[in-house]
Amino acid sequence: MRTPALDLPVRLLEVRVRTGAVAILDGITMMLEAGAPTVLVGPNGAGKTTLLRVAMGLIRPTSGLITWGGREICPPTRRAIMFQRPAMLRRSAAGNIRYALAAAGVPRAKRDARIAQLIADVGLKGLEHRPARRLSGGEQQRLALARALARDPDLLFLDEPTASLDPAATNAIEDIVRNVTARGVKVVMSTHDLGQANRLAGEIVLLHRGRLIESGPAAEFFASPRTEQTRKFIAGELLV
Amino acid sequence: MLNRRLLIASVTLGAALFAAPVAQAQDKSIIVASTTSTRDSGLFEYLLPKFKAKTGITVKVVAQGTGKALDTGRRCDADVLFVHAKAAEEKFVKEGYGGPRHPVMYNDFVVVGPKSDPAGIKGMKDVGKALVTLMNKKADFISRGDNSGTNKAELRLWKASGVNIDKQKGPWYKAIGQGMGATLNAAAASNGYTLTDRATWIHFKNKQNLVIEVEGDKRLFNQYGVFLVNPKRCPHVKVDLGQAFINYLISPEGQTVIKGYKVDGQELFYPDANDPNA
Amino acid sequence: MPDDTSALQLVLSGDPTLFAIVRLSLFMSLSAVLFATLIGVPFGALLALTRFPGRETAIVVANALMGLPPVVVGLAIYLLLSRSGPLGFLGLLFTVQAMIIAQAVLVTPIIAALARQTIEDLWAEYRDEMAAMNIGPLQRVVTLIWDARFSLVTSLLAGFGRAAAEVGAIIIVGGNIDGFTRTMTTAIALETSKGDLPLAIGLGMILIAIVIVINALAWVARRVGERYAG
């Protein structure tokens, strides 16, 4: 199998991100370890996207500490992220993946085969030559996933990867998550689909207003929530 | 990658394009700073091909006002000056910027104005009297005001008529700071009077209502001179080629060519290289 | 050029002098745009992608320089290239190269300012993805310029339009020498000064037609390109 992931574990210690007076993340302490996916849940604006960006290394915490495999500075060579609203490069679908492969240092000769494989994996066969910007929302999301996978990451962040996908595509993506996990890739994702969280998660993390409310194994999280807020969240009630 | 190839291609292309005219510039050519009125007369288009056929030398004429042409010479940016402002030329030569000066030819100035002639100067034999009349009647007068040879001639004429134009000018006197053609355009558009050399006048296409009002006064004669820019001050001056052009202009052959240049059957320039006072 | 023919007749009869003038005009303007592009686009990218003290000032200055008065540029370059000026040893005054330099100076700020805007807008879009893909600064610039190429064409056209229409600077540094540095615009200025307004207008119409054709070609190229590249 793969070499042990150098970026793991990711440790966050009292991580705070603020813009002006507002704290977007407020003292998050947690650890992302190899193994089953970590799933972030929480209402809109809870801070899920921000937390994923911090863990990816795209945002520096205002205060607190984050380390990847014990290192404070660690360029994202073995990490990849699929954004909630991915930007399509002005190229064809295949061109987008090719760009990601080139950026990841995949030799020219191997790129075509990898592109074909990734296109097939995310179910975009036949759309390789379509300009990426003219793909549908769901197709763009799948292309973004293929682009993230092209980096062959040890640590894969997915921000609501199935938010605008049809049921079949959702299943396909969940399969991909299971497959890469089986290959030893650590997936950290956010979702509003609690069923999906339950299906995929090893660990679930509930965020609310930038604070970590509760985290734990999926089964425990759903069966015996430790806080009132978690119970309400699962029940679909408004959090205050 | 594609973009890298494209970049290299365009840089190469650019360098090639840029280099092409450089190679072309190596041939036998000189730069002659002359006046707009000489160019507008069409003389060069008639004379230069004959000179080139004889000597193989290409003459590149940069037409400017006489003041600017002299300045171009002073800055060493021309090989030969071919202008018409005798006093300024002699000063230029005396200051060591070039020379010696050779008289080549003269033409004459005429006062043109609207056919209706509101100031009533038509047919006057004394240009001084005509100008004073224009001033007294406050008739619109367009001056080039560009320090050109024609402009200098005009100012000289005012002075000779006893008018201090700087002090006595009013709104009727419009110095527009442009070439002869533009000045004629302005006169035609505003029914004004102006002073022009005859050559430009004959060539000028947009006469509209303008006609010649005053001509033939001796003071209206316009002498052309030619001289080399001083190679001691300006080492780049092509002495041999430039001197060849000067020699041609003042040679019997060149003088005959100048005399032979006619527009609408009218002789425009009168060669006078042999007149030591010209 | 013969005097008693209209511009249309000149075109129809394939007048070689006229074609030489048109060819020189195109050569000059396209070369100027080429050099201005090679300088302006990277400079625009630099302004778009880097943060340095004085950057805002540089952007304001670049935008203001879009309106650089041609006569002033012409005069400055004239003084530089004059034999008695600092670059006089190059012997470039009254040559096509001098005109290309003057036009490149006029066009570079236009291309730089428009390229900066284009590249900055695209970067706002690409920024996160590029950070996530760990793209280095140089590759970032190359990618943004390449992906913005169809929009950048518009700024090149703006530059070409200015170069092709310009007369004030090139008449000073080129000298409007018959057969050497006479372009469409300086020829128009000359014919106007000779009072040959019909010929001047005819030349002007040819110039406008050429600018329209080039813009149309660029537009078609852009449409076709965008269809395939998105």
Ligand SMILES: Nc1ncnc2c1ncn2[C@@H]1O[C@H](COP(=O)(O)OP(=O)(O)OP(=O)(O)O)[C@@H](O)[C@H]1O
């Ligand atoms: N750059 C920013 N400037 C100001 N506020 C920001 C910024 N980025 C995020 N926020 C705010 O921080 C909060 C958390 O945002 P974030 O995108 O992390 O939420 P989320 O949990 O991903 O929400 P959603 O489920 O809607 O995607 C929101 O209130 C958002 O408005």
Ligand SMILES: [Mg+2]
């Ligand atoms: Mg989000």
